[in-house]
Each structure stands twice: as C-alpha cells, then as structure tokens.
Amino acid sequence: MKVLGALGRVARRAINFLRRDKKAAVGAVIIFALALVAAFPSWFMPHDPTAEIYTPGAGLSLNHLLGTTSFGQDVFSQVIAGTRESFLIAMIVGALTTVISVVIGLSAAYSGGLVDDGLSLLTDVVLVIPTFPLIIVITAYVKNASFWMLIFVLVFTGWSYGARQLRVQALSLRNRDYLLAARARGESGFYVVFVELLPPMTSLIVANFLSSALYAVLAASGLQFVGLGNINDQSWGTMLYWAQNNEALATGLPLWALAPGVAIAILGSGLALLNYAFDEIANPALRPVRARRKVVAA
Amino acid sequence: MSLLDVNDLCVDYATPNGPAHAVSHVNLSLEAGEFLAIVGESGCGKTTLLFAIAQLLTYPAAFTGGSVVFNGLDLTSLSPEELRQRRWRDISVVMQSAMNALNPTLSIGEQLADACRAHTDWDGERIAARSAEVLQMVSIDPVHLASYAYQLSGGMRQRAMIAMALLLEPQLVMMDEPTSALDVVAQRSLMRQVEDLRQRLGFSVIFVTHDMSVVSHFSDRLAVMYAGEVVELGSTRQVFDQSRHPYTQGLMEAFPSLLGAPRALTGIAGNPPSLVEPPPGCLFAPRCKYVFETCRVLAPELVDREGHATRCHLVNPVVVA
Amino acid sequence: MSEVLGVEELSRHFRVGGFRSRGTLHAVDDVTFTIAAGEIVALVGESGSGKSTIARVLAGLYPPTSGRITFEGQVLGTRFTRETRGRMPMVFQDPFGSINPVLRVGHGLLRALKLHRPDISRDQRVDEAVTLLEKVGLSPGGDVMTRYPHELSGGQRQRLGFAQALASRPSLILADEPVSMLDVSIRIGLLNVMKELRDSEGVSLLYITHDLASARYVADRMIVLYAGRVAEEGLTEEVIATPQHPYTQLLMSSAPDPRLPLSEDVEHSDLGEPPKVIDPHAGCRFAPRCPLVRDECRHVDPPRVDVSATHHAVCFAVAESWASR
Numbered sequence: 001m002k003v004l005g006a007l008g009r010v011a012r013r014a015i016n017f018l019r020r021d022k023k024a025a026v027g028a029v030i031i032f033a034l035a036l037v038a039a040f041p042s043w044f045m046p047h048d049p050t051a052e053i054y055t056p057g058a059g060l061s062l063n064h065l066l067g068t069t070s071f072g073q074d075v076f077s078q079v080i081a082g083t084r085e086s087f088l089i090a091m092i093v094g095a096l097t098t099v100i101s102v103v104i105g106l107s108a109a110y111s112g113g114l115v116d117d118g119l120s121l122l123t124d125v126v127l128v129i130p131t132f133p134l135i136i137v138i139t140a141y142v143k144n145a146s147f148w149m150l151i152f153v154l155v156f157t158g159w160s161y162g163a164r165q166l167r168v169q170a171l172s173l174r175n176r177d178y179l180l181a182a183r184a185r186g187e188s189g190f191y192v193v194f195v196e197l198l199p200p201m202t203s204l205i206v207a208n209f210l211s212s213a214l215y216a217v218l219a220a221s222g223l224q225f226v227g228l229g230n231i232n233d234q235s236w237g238t239m240l241y242w243a244q245n246n247e248a249l250a251t252g253l254p255l256w257a258l259a260p261g262v263a264i265a266i267l268g269s270g271l272a273l274l275n276y277a278f279d280e281i282a283n284p285a286l287r288p289v290r291a292r293r294k295v296v297a298a
Numbered sequence: 299m300s301l302l303d304v305n306d307l308c309v310d311y312a313t314p315n316g317p318a319h320a321v322s323h324v325n326l327s328l329e330a331g332e333f334l335a336i337v338g339e340s341g342c343g344k345t346t347l348l349f350a351i352a353q354l355l356t357y358p359a360a361f362t363g364g365s366v367v368f369n370g371l372d373l374t375s376l377s378p379e380e381l382r383q384r385r386w387r388d389i390s391v392v393m394q395s396a397m398n399a400l401n402p403t404l405s406i407g408e409q410l411a412d413a414c415r416a417h418t419d420w421d422g423e424r425i426a427a428r429s430a431e432v433l434q435m436v437s438i439d440p441v442h443l444a445s446y447a448y449q450l451s452g453g454m455r456q457r458a459m460i461a462m463a464l465l466l467e468p469q470l471v472m473m474d475e476p477t478s479a480l481d482v483v484a485q486r487s488l489m490r491q492v493e494d495l496r497q498r499l500g501f502s503v504i505f506v507t508h509d510m511s512v513v514s515h516f517s518d519r520l521a522v523m524y525a526g527e528v529v530e531l532g533s534t535r536q537v538f539d540q541s542r543h544p545y546t547q548g549l550m551e552a553f554p555s556l557l558g559a560p561r562a563l564t565g566i567a568g569n570p571p572s573l574v575e576p577p578p579g580c581l582f583a584p585r586c587k588y589v590f591e592t593c594r595v596l597a598p599e600l601v602d603r604e605g606h607a608t609r610c611h612l613v614n615p616v617v618v619a
Numbered sequence: 620m621s622e623v624l625g626v627e628e629l630s631r632h633f634r635v636g637g638f639r640s641r642g643t644l645h646a647v648d649d650v651t652f653t654i655a656a657g658e659i660v661a662l663v664g665e666s667g668s669g670k671s672t673i674a675r676v677l678a679g680l681y682p683p684t685s686g687r688i689t690f691e692g693q694v695l696g697t698r699f700t701r702e703t704r705g706r707m708p709m710v711f712q713d714p715f716g717s718i719n720p721v722l723r724v725g726h727g728l729l730r731a732l733k734l735h736r737p738d739i740s741r742d743q744r745v746d747e748a749v750t751l752l753e754k755v756g757l758s759p760g761g762d763v764m765t766r767y768p769h770e771l772s773g774g775q776r777q778r779l780g781f782a783q784a785l786a787s788r789p790s791l792i793l794a795d796e797p798v799s800m801l802d803v804s805i806r807i808g809l810l811n812v813m814k815e816l817r818d819s820e821g822v823s824l825l826y827i828t829h830d831l832a833s834a835r836y837v838a839d840r841m842i843v844l845y846a847g848r849v850a851e852e853g854l855t856e857e858v859i860a861t862p863q864h865p866y867t868q869l870l871m872s873s874a875p876d877p878r879l880p881l882s883e884d885v886e887h888s889d890l891g892e893p894p895k896v897i898d899p900h901a902g903c904r905f906a907p908r909c910p911l912v913r914d915e916c917r918h919v920d921p922p923r924v925d926v927s928a929t930h931h932a933v934c935f936a937v938a939e940s941w942a943s944r
Contacts, residue, residue, distance in 0.1 A: 177717035181727070184678045184709045185783070186701035186734050199721040339802045340773075451892045452666070481665040481829050484892070486873040508802045511875040552804040554836035555876055556859060563836070565807035569772060 027273025034267055037080060038087035047074040049081040049234060057253055066255045070246045078239055079259050085147065085235035089220045090267065093154045094213030100159040102198070102205060105166030109174055110193045120167070127160040135219070139228040146230055150223065154216050162208040169204050173197060210275040214268050221264050236260035299370060301469060301502055302328040302351070307364035309343070309350050311573075312357070318573035320346040320359065322526040325600070330469065333496065333503040335513040335534070337549075338523035341570055344506045345394075347523070348472050351504070352391050353381055368470070386417045390463035392456075392473040399459060400447040406433075406458050407443030413465055432461040436491055453484035457491065464495065472504045477512055489516055511553060514538060522546050525570050525581040532606035542608040544586045580611065588612050622689075623791050623823050624654040624677075624707075629686035631672050635897065642897040646672040648847045649686070654791060659817050659824045661838035661855070663831060663870070667893040669847040670827045674795040677825070678709040691790060705735035705787030712796040714776035718768040725764035727783050728752070735787035751782040754820075755812050774805040781812055791823045792816070798833060810837050831874050835859050840929075843867050846896050846904035853930030863924070863932035865909050903935070911936040 037044055046063075047054070056072040058064055066075035108119035135153050142149055173179070174197070182196045198205075223229050224237025231238055243249075243257040304326040310317040321343045328334050336344045349355050351366050353373055366373045368388060373381070393399040401409055410429040414420055420428070430440035436457040447455055456476055463471050473492075477485040493516050496503060505513055510520070513534070520537040522530040522545065530543040541547045548566035568585040571577050577584055583593040592611050600607050601614040608614065631647040647669040654660050664670045676683050679699035688695045690707060708731075711717035718727065725748060732744045739747060749760030755778040757763045768776060777797050784792045794813065798806040814837055816822045828834050834841055834855070841858045843851040843866065851864040862868045896904060903909070903916040916935050924938045925931045 177711040177713050178719040180680060181709070181711055181717050181780075181783075182719075182730075184680060184704060185727070185731050185787075186704040187730065196719050196722075200719070202721075339804055453892060482831070482875075483665060483869060483873045486875065489875075508804075510803075514875060549804050552807045553876075554807070554810070554832040556832050556835055556871060556874055557876060560835065560856070562811075563807045564811070566804055 021276075023273050023276050027270045027276070030266060030270030031274060034083060034087055034270065038084040041080050041084055045077040045080045047077045049073060049077040057251070060255070066259050067253065069242070069256050070248070070251065070253060075256055075259055078234065079236070079263050081234040082236045082239055082260060083263070085233060086217055086221065086237070086264070086267065089147070089151060089154070089235075090213040090217045090271070092151055093158065093216035093220075094209045096151070096155045097159040097162055097212040097216075098205060098209040100155070101162030101166050101208060104159070105163040106170050106193050106197060106201075108163075109167045109170030110189065110197065116167075119163075123160045123163045123167070126157070127164065129157070131157045131219075132222075135223060136226075136228065139223060147233065150220055150229060154219055158212055158215060158219075162212060165208065166201065166204065169201055170197060173200060207275055210271045214271045217264060217267055217271075221260075236263050300327040301330045301332075301369060302326075302504075303365075303367040304347075304351060305365050305367065307347070307350060307366065308362045309346050309355065309359055310362045311346075311359050313574060316574045317362075319526050319576065320573060321350060323364070324523075324526075324528055326521060326528070326531070328470070328502055328504065331496070331500050331502055332519065333505065333513075333517045335505045335507065335510070335517035335520045336523060337507055337510045337513070337520060339508055339570060341573075342523040343526040343573075344508075344523050345474055348391075348474055348504065348506050352389060352472055354391070383417075386413065386463075386468065387466045388468055389470045389472065390466070390468045392459045392463045392471065392476050394475040395479055400455060402447050405444050405446055406450075410443070410462055410465065413462055417466060428465060432464050433458070435464065435495060436461045451484075452480055453488060456480060456484075456488055460488075460492065460495075464499070464501075467499065468501060470502045470504065472506075474506045475508070476505075477507070478509070485512060489513075492516070510538075510549065522549070525576065526573060527581060527609060528600060528607075529582065529609045530607065531600070531602075536606045540606070542606070542613045543582075543610050544588055544612070545582050548585075580609075592616060621656050622653050623656050623658075623691060624825070625687075625689035626653070626673075626677075627651050627687040627689070629673065629676065629688065630684045631669075631676055631681065632684045645847050645896040645899055647676070648896075650844070650847075650849055652842055652849070652852065654823050654825060656790065656823055657817060657821045658840065659813065659826055659838045661826045661828060661834035661841045662844060663828055663834050663841055664844035665829050665893050667846065667895060668829075668844040670829075670844050671795055673844075674709065674793050674825070674827050677707065677793055679704055701734060705731075706789050707791045707793060708784040708787055708789050709793040709795060710777070710780040710784050710797050712799055714773040714780075714800060717780060718776055720768050723764070724766050724768060724771065724779060728764070728779070728786055731783050731786035748782075748786070751785050752779070754785065755779070755782045756808070757782065772805075773801050774808060777801060777809050778812060781809075781816070785816070785820070785822070789822060791825065793825050793827075795827045796829070797826075799828065799830070806833060807836075813837050831859075831870050832876070843870070846893055848904060849933060850905065851930075851932040853926070857927065857930045861926075861930075863926055863930070863937045864905075864934050865911050865936065866905050867932075869908075909936075 050073065052072040054064065054068045054072045054074060056068055056070050058068045060067055064074050064076065066079065068074055069078070104119050104123060108116045134157055138153050139149065179192055179196055182192050220229070221237035221240065224233070224235060225240040225244065227241055229235070229237060231241055237260070239260040240257060243260070248254065248256040304324060307321055307324045308319070309321040311320050324347060326334070336347065338344045346359060349359070350361065353366070355361065361374060376384070404412070407429055410432070411425050414425045414428065429443055433440050433442065438454055438457055438461065442450065442454070450458065456479070459476070477488055480488060489512065492503070505517065507513060513520070517534045519532065520534045521528050522537065522543065524545050530537055530541065530546045537546060538550070541550055545566070551563055552565045554563060566585055571581055571584065579594040579596055580586070580598050583589045586593065590611070596611070596616065598609045598611050598614065598616070600609040629647060629650045630645070633644040633646060635642055635644045650669070650673060652660070662670045662673065675681055677688065682697040690703060695703060728748045728751065729744055732739070732747055736744070736747070748764060752758065752760035752763050757775060757778050763771070771779065780797065781792070798809050801809065810833055813824055813826065817824060826834065826838055838855050841853065841855045842849055843858070843864065845866050851858060851862065851867045858867065859871070862871055894904060894907070901920050902918050903921045906912050906916045909916065913935060921933050921935050922938050923931055923933050924941055926937070926941065
C-alpha cells in the first residue's frame with residue numbers, strides 16, 4: 001500500500017517536473033510515442049511488412065512513405081513493425097540488468113568484508129570479459145539467437161558496470177548518519193538497505209536503467225546487423241542486415257538502410273534525454289538554488 | 299574617505315515562489331585597518347552580503363540595487379576582467395570550510411602558486427619565496443608547501459586559507475565563519491593570529507559569524523543582521539554592553555557563560571520570517587517581547603545616535619502625526 | 620541514586636595505515652565513569668579526544684576492544700539487543716545527515732515506536748508520535764509528521780532526533796554533539812529540551828560536546844577527556860570553579876566570553892592540536908602542550924588524584940600540589 005502511495009507521488013512529481021524541463025519532456029514524448037508504436041503496431045502500419053508484393057526498389061511516394069526494399073516490401077511498415085522488438089529488448093534488458101546491479105552492488109557495499117570482496121571480484125571478472133567477442137561466441141554457438149537468447153546474453157554481459165557504479169555510491173552513503181541512526185534504532189540489515197539506503201539512490205538507479213537500455217538497443221542491433229540474431233525477426237537490426245546484404249546503399253535504396261538507423265538513433269536520444277532529468281524527481285530535497293552550508297538555519 | 303562604502307545594497311534570490319529579499323538596503327562603511335564583524339543567525343543574509351561585496355554572487359542571487367564603493371571605485375560598475383585584476387590584490391576572501399575550499403588533489407604550495415599566477419606575473423622563484431613567507435606568517439612550517447589538505451589538521455588548514463588570502467597584501471580581507479569548524483582552543487589561536495597579522499600588516503577585516511563571542515575581543519565595530527537588514531551597528535563594546543535592539547539583547551541572552559552563578563536562559567522564541575513574503579512593519583515584530591502597534595505597521599529606519607545605530611521603534615520613537 | 624550506566628576500563632583501538640605503516644590508533648584508553656538515573660553527564664573534549672568513539676561504542680555501533688559496559692545492571696555483550704538499543708538511543712550531531720531526506724518526518728518516529736513499543740496498536744502509535752513531537756516543542760505534531768526533513772530548520776531536526784530517541788522510553792539518551800552544528804542562538808532551545816527531559820521524564824543524558832559553557836549549562840557532572848583518556852571528572856560547578864588539570868584550565872581560558880577581558884595567559888605558541896595517539900608509550904598525553912610539565916610526565920602514566928569526594932584529576936602536577944597540603 002505504502003509502495004503504491006510512494007509510486008503515485010513519484011509519478012505526480014515526475015509529471016510536474018517534465019512540464020518544466022524541456023529536454024526531459026522531449027525525451028518522455030519520444031519514449032511514450034515509441035511505446036505506443038511498439039504496443040499497437042497495426043495502428044501505424046499501412047501495409048503488411050513481410051508482404052513482398054509491391055514494386056521493388058520504388059522511391060518515396062504517398063503509398064510507400066519510405067520507399068520499398070529490393071524484395072518489394074514497404075520500408076515504413078517494416079520500421080513500425082520492428083519497433084516492438086527493439087523497444088522490448090531495451091526495456092527488458094534495462095530492467096533486468098538494473099535489478100541485478102542493485103542487488104549485487106548494494107549488498108556488496110552494505111555487507112562489507114568478505115561478502116563485498118567476493119561480489120566485487122565477481123563483478124570485476126565479468127566486467128573485464130570482452131563483451132562483444134563473448135556475445136559473438138555465444139550467439140554463434142546457439143545459431144539464430146532468438147529474442148530471449150539475445151536478452152540473456154546482453155544481461156549477462158551488461159550488469160557488471162552498473163553494479164560497480166551503484167556499489168560506489170552506496171559506499172559513499174553508507175556512513176551517513178541516518179543509516180547509523182537506523183541501525184542504532186535496531187532495524188535489520190535488510191530494512192536498512194531497502195528502505196533507507198535505496199531511495200536516495202533512485203536517481204542513479206534510474207540513470208543506470210536508461211543507459212543499460214541504450215546499450216541494449218545498440219548491442220542488439222549490432223548483433224542482428226551482423227546476422228547473429230534471428231534473421232527472420234522483425235526488428236531494426238535485422239532490417240539493417242537485409243539492407244546490407246542487398247547492398248541497399250549501393251543500389252540506390254538508401255532509405256532501407258537509413259530508416260532503421262534513424263529509428264535506433266531516435267530511441268537512443270529519447271533514453272538519453274530522459275537520463276538528464278532524473279535527479280530532481282527522486283530526491284525531494286534536491287533543489288539547485290542554495291548552496292549547503294555547515295551552520296544551519298534556525 | 300572610507301576604504302569601503304556599501305550603499306543601500308539589495309540582493310534578491312530567485313525562488314520558485316518569487317524573489318527572496320536576502321539583503322535589504324544595507325549601508326555600511328569601513329575605514330582602513332578597521333575590523334568589522336557582521337553577526338546574525340543563518341539565513342539572515344550575512345554571507346550573501348559578504349559575497350555581494352566581493353562581487354562573487356551567482357545565479358540565483360542577483361543585485362537589485364545599491365553600490366559597493368572600494369577606494370572610491372564602484373565595484374558593481376566594473377567589467378569581469380577589471381574585477382579579476384583587482385581580486386586578491388585589493389580584496390581577498392577566506393571561505394567557511396577550508397576542507398571544502400582547498401583542492402584535495404593539489405598540494406598547498408601548488409594552490410598558492412596557482413593563486414599567484416592568476417593575479418600576478420611573478421616568476422617561479424618569487425612565487426616560491428612569497429608562498430613560504432605567507433605560511434610562516436601564519437605559523438605553518440614552509441615544509442608543508444608539499445603537503446596536501448588532508449594531511450593538515452583543521453586549524454592548520456584554516457590558517458593555510460588565511461595565508462592564501464594574504465598573498466598579495468590586500469587592503470581588505472573578508473572572512474566567512476572561518477572558525478566554525480574548529481574547536482575552542484584552535485579557534486582562540488586562529489583569532490589571535492588574525493589579530494596579530496592585522497596589527498602588523500594593517501589590513502581591514504570584515505568577519506561574518508553567527509557566534510558573536512568569537513569576535514568580541516577583536517572587532518572594532520559590530521553589525522547585527524536580521525532577515526536581510528542591519529538592525530544594530532556600533533562599536534563592539536557599545537553593542538555588547540549597551541545592546542539596544544531587542545534581537546541583539548535576545549542574542550546576548552542566548553550565550554551560556556562559564557562565569558557567575560548558573561541561570562536559566564531562554565533564547566529567542568520563533569523563527570526568522572519568510573524573505574519572500576516578509577511581514578508588514580518591523581521584520582522582528584513577530585518574535586519581539588516589546589512589540590506594540592506601530593511595529594506591525596511601519597518598518598523602522600536605522601537611526602544613528604552617536605555612532606550607535608538601531609532599527610527599532612522602541613529606541614527611536616516615531617511621532618505619528 | 621541508582622546507577623544506569625557503568626563504564627569500566629573501556630578501550631577502543633583501531634588499526635590504521637596501509638601495508639607499510641600499520642599501527643594501532645588508541646582512540647579510547649581505560650575510560651571509567653558512571654551515570655546515575657535522572658542525571659546529565661557531559662563528556663567534554665576536542666576532536667580526537669575519543670568522545671564520539673565512546674558514544675558509538677555505547678550505541679552498539681562498534682564493539683569495545685576491552686573493558687566492560689554495564690547498563691541497567693546487566694553487562695552488555697558485543698551485540699546489542701533491540702531492547703538495549705531502545706533503552707539507550709543516540710541523537711546525532713548533523714541535522715542534515717541524521718535524517719533520511721527522502722522519507723517523511725513521521726517515518727523514523729513511527730518505526731522507532733513500532734520496533735520498541737509492541738504493546739501499542741497502530742493508531743495509538745500515531746497519537747504517541749504526535750505527543751512525542753509536542754514534548755520536544757515541535758507543534759502542531761500532526762502537521763510536522765507529514766513534512767519532509769528539508770522543510771524543517773536545523774534546530775527543528777535536532778528536536779526530532781530527541782523525539783525519536785524518546786519513542787523507545789529510554790533510561791539514557793546518548794547525545795553526540797547535538798547542538799554543535801546549530802546557530803548559537805538556537806542552541807539554548809535544545810539545551811532546555813534536554814534539561815526538561817531530565818526533569819519531567821527522568822531520563823539521563825550523556826551530553827558529548829567540545830563546548831564547556833554549554834556543558835556547564837546542562838550537566839550535573841562533567842568528564843574532561845584528552846587524547847582518549849579521562850583528565851578530570853567532577854560535579855560541574857566544582858570543575859568550573861576550581862579546574863585542576865592544566866588541560867581543563869586551557870579549555871576554560873580559551874572559551875570566549877565577551878564579558879571577560881581577553882586572557883593573556885594562554886601561550887600564543889599553543890596552536891591547539893590534540894595528538895593522534897598511535898602506538899603510544901607510557902606517559903601523560905598532554906605533556907607536549909602542558910605548561911606544568913615535568914620529567915616524569917613524559918615517561919610514567921599520571922596518577923589519579925581525588926581532590927574531593929566528587930572531583931578528581933589525573934595529573935602529576937595536581938598530585939604534587941595536593942600532597943603538600
């Protein structure tokens with residue numbers, strides 16, 4: 001119940017904030033629009049994206065807003081259809097890596113000692129593993145990596161950076177008096193970590209989520225481009241794969257390659273713009289107006 | 299001619315609820331070699347006033363009126379470049395918390411050198427010589443030129459800040475609560491050091507603090523600020539021994555003493571007013587023991603009687619026609 | 620009067636330094652004192668004296684290196700029970716740092732009540748929280764509960780700290796420099812709250828501070844600490860009227876009192892830096908700064924001298940002057 005109340009408050013503050021900060025508002029609009037397209041692609045698609053019945057290699061026209069591919073498919077519909085997969089990958093990978101980073105980072109910082117040493121070692125080892133080669137090896141082994149396989153691979157290689165960041169911030173907060181006060185009051189460790197330590201870190205956690213999501217989009221698209229994803233899926237990365245394979249740029253069909261690229265960039269920008277905004281929403285006491293001084297007001 | 303004349307100075311802070319009048323119509327003057335203490339609770343505007351005089355205000359604070367005249371020159375009319383040339387030579391500032399003001403990644407010597415290079419064209423040798431000299435002036439062994447801030451104790455760090463302020467022999471050194479982070483023995487020692495240097499080098503001091511007892515033995519004159527206004531101004535002894543404004547009297551009553559019989563003290567009830575929507579009339583009226591009708595309606599003026607000025611209707615009755 | 624807290628030969632050491640310069644920091648060494656019911660005892664010392672360490676050991680935040688702590692007749696082990704924490708809560712120094720900025724004011728208070736007063740129901744807890752807030756001068760309590768910490772002033776936050784401490788019906792409150800970060804004019808209000816708690820609730824307080832004058836104002840007894848050891852202890856008025864230990868005398872003469880002319884007997888060369896005590900040898904730790912130092916002070920630990928039934932100092936010079944009476 002309290003959680004819902006808190007979420008409600010955060011939502012209201014978020015909306016008020018977005019009204020004031022233009023960058024954040026633009027970012028939010030972009031993400032919201034993409035979410036809508038991902039949820040209801042059929043509302044936006046003029047044609048069936050897989051149908052190869054149109055004039056191949058046609059240029060811009062009212063019927064085909066972005067032209068057609070060399071197979072005779074409508075590019076615009078493909079971009080719309082691809083939104084769902086790319087958007088979902090971003091959100092799911094973002095969420096999963098963030099959850100893992102939070103649990104590992106905060107536990108390490110709060111427990112200290114051997115637990116911290118162990119978890120930090122684990123984090124550092126995973127961090128140091130070269131990501132792209134690992135991803136390539138895994139997906140090549142699996143062949144035609146499906147949606148969930150991609151997600152697994154990206155989460156597996158992506159959580160460690162966030163865990164390190166969160167651990168460091170948690171360490172800096174760890175000796176704040178209010179945590180000591182909670183311990184002195186007799187609260188359990190679990191309570192101190194999740195009710196007292198986590199909320200002031202919300203802005204960093206959200207920032208983490210957004211940057212993981214961004215990383216996921218780019219990495220997933222990269223993998224699909226190289227052909228390691230399932231080439232029959234509808235996504236921006238696979239569009240790039242097909243476009244590249246059919247030498248779209250060379251044969252005078254640049255939109256086929258550019259459109260998914262621009263779409264990826266738009267999603268990325270939306271995430272980045274929102275990222276700018278999150279500090280002030282999470283912490284009610286953060287206002288940029290007065291510098292904190294040691295001697296406090298009456 | 300006074301060294302410094304502050305005329306009708308006003309500073310507002312931009313807040314989501316409208317401008318907060320942090321400093322209202324403050325008039326002060328300072329002679330060469332004089333030590334002026336500005337005392338008040340946090341939020342009374344004393345630090346803002348200090349920053350305004352030093353031309354260090356940044357958004358959301360802004361000048362909304364008045365002038366600051368130093369040696370006959372209006373500082374508010376100078377360009378940033380002209381100000382930069384004068385900074386540190388004429389006026390230097392010692393900040394409140396040395397741990398925050400000193401760069402933790404540079405040694406003391408490097409920071410002193412940095413300050414020299416920013417404001418002079420001295421060569422390396424002269425910089426090194428002067429740096430060692432100022433450290434010795436504040437009783438720090440010059441070997442500490444190579445030390446970092448975290449290696450020095452609190453008292454030493456604060457003295458290093460003072461040394462930095464004295465590099466170019468300014469005529470005025472402004473200090474913002476330099477002793478508040480120090481223990482009582484270090485505090486006493488620092489104040490003596492400042493006094494000693496002042497006698498030797500002859501600079502003026504503006505010292506901002508919330509604790510008047512710290513300056514009581516060192517300042518020539520004392521200004522008491524409340525809610526952005528100066529409410530009492532006079533020689534230190536006048537203000538201490540014959541406090542006239544009820545707020546000053548309240549402050550004097552709020553100090554537990556080591557002398558005399560133990561007695562109960564009450565402090566001053568209530569909180570300072572909102573600077574965005576100040577109450578009509580006297581700003582202290584809501585908390586004043588002696589408040590009467592006129593106080594709530596008419597804002598009192600700062601009236602000077604033989605060098606001791608007070609802003610209070612009780613002290614300076616207004617004849618209402 | 621019954622004894623609430625007994626501290627015997629308490630020591631707390633820390634390991635410091637990296638690989639090459641390992642050493643042991645003796646933050647607190649063999650400190651002994653007691654606190655009776657309904658009494659305010661001040662622990663006075665500069666930074667580095669060990670006073671905050673003592674507070675944290677008593678609050679159960681670190682275990683002692685050696686020594687015994689007896690609370691309400693029971694010897695405390697290294698892990699404190701929730702009940703002990705409730706009966707001996709701590710109020711922290713920093714009004715900004717000691718309250719979680721993202722949670723409402725009422726949160727900590729209600730949690731403290733929930734943890735330590737299982738006998739009362741949820742609604743009663745809210746009423747009790749409001750009563751506690753009003754007891755420390757934060758009214759209207761119901762309104763204050765719903766605010767966020769940044770909406771309260773520093774003085775109000777410290778009052779909240781006392782309210783939280785009171786929630787668990789303590790017998791002793793550990794107050795670690797509760798007024799040091801407040802404006803001088805606000806301190807009196809908090810000091811009066813402390814006296815009020817002693818008088819009307821019968822709570823004892825351990826008031827930790829570096830300010831002698833405020834210690835004099837609230838405390839019944841005073842303990843002066845230097846570099847981890849007790850230098851002097853006694854009834855407040857006795858210590859203030861006749862300070863025996865040269866360090867106490869230094870503190871008294873350094874405290875600025877506008878009613879006094881500036882005292883000239885404080886050596887200008889005393890630049891006021893208490894030592895960090897790492898791997899110490901025997902001898903008085905104040906020796907390097909002491910105007911009355913003699914040879915034995917540097918090599919032999921000074922003796923305890925009982926100046927009266929309620930006042931003692933730990934110093935060779937004091938021993939000498941009392942021996943000749």
